[in-house]
Amino acid sequence: MTKALIVIDVQNDFCPGGALAVAGGDEIVGGISALMADFDAVILTQDWHPAGHLSFASSHDGQDPMSVIQMPYGPQVLWPDHCIQGSDGAAFHKDLRTDGDLIIRKGFNTTIDSYSAFFENDHTTPTGLEGYLRTRGIDELTMVGLAFDFCVNYSAVDAAKLGFKVTVREELCRAIDFDGSFSAARAGMTDVGVTLV
Ligand code: VGL
Ligand code: ZN
Secondary structure: OOEEEEEEOOEHHHOOOOOOOOOOHHHHHHHHHHHHHHOOEEEEEEEOEOOOOOOEHHHOOOOOOOOEEEEOOEEEEOEOOOOEOOOOOOOEOOOOOOOOOEEEEEOOOOOOOOOOOOEOOOOOOEOOHHHHHHHOOOOEEEEEEEOHHHHHHHHHHHHHHOOOEEEEEEEEEEOOOOOOHHHHHHHHHHHOOOEEO
């Protein structure tokens, strides 16, 4: 087995003080950095939106952050502006080791959100990560990062459906927990064979 650690969106905007702060988001950074030495490959993801991204409430007249609208690809939570390309908020937390093998950016298409590291939210448009992992012979993935119930969840479910053996280390994740999303994420991951530890 060739094993990769996938570190999801450990960026300033998802940490306390950031635009879409996840409670305790900064508490996991040291543990994630320390875990990297145990893997054959380390891949970091970065939420990377252009200004005016359609997942932002500010892009829709009269919509408040955390409301939900219908997009062509399904329901979309409208977020505060976050992880704008090149901003401090989009940068990795300063204590995160960033000397991994690959940094994959997602959410850069204005009209579609991308929670998963594998597919945009239409569940069809690929990011290229699957091909990268397969051509390197990587078959076992451990996922950590932010947020447990959105980007970690979507990435883990897609990876399991693609046939990777997937483990999520819950102590190295933190959740947004919006409208039951935490328990829904746990159930959804378990259903497709993701191991939660
Ligand atoms: C995320 C909401 C919006 C995440 C990204 O990284 O979980 N959540 N964009
Ligand atoms: Zn985002």
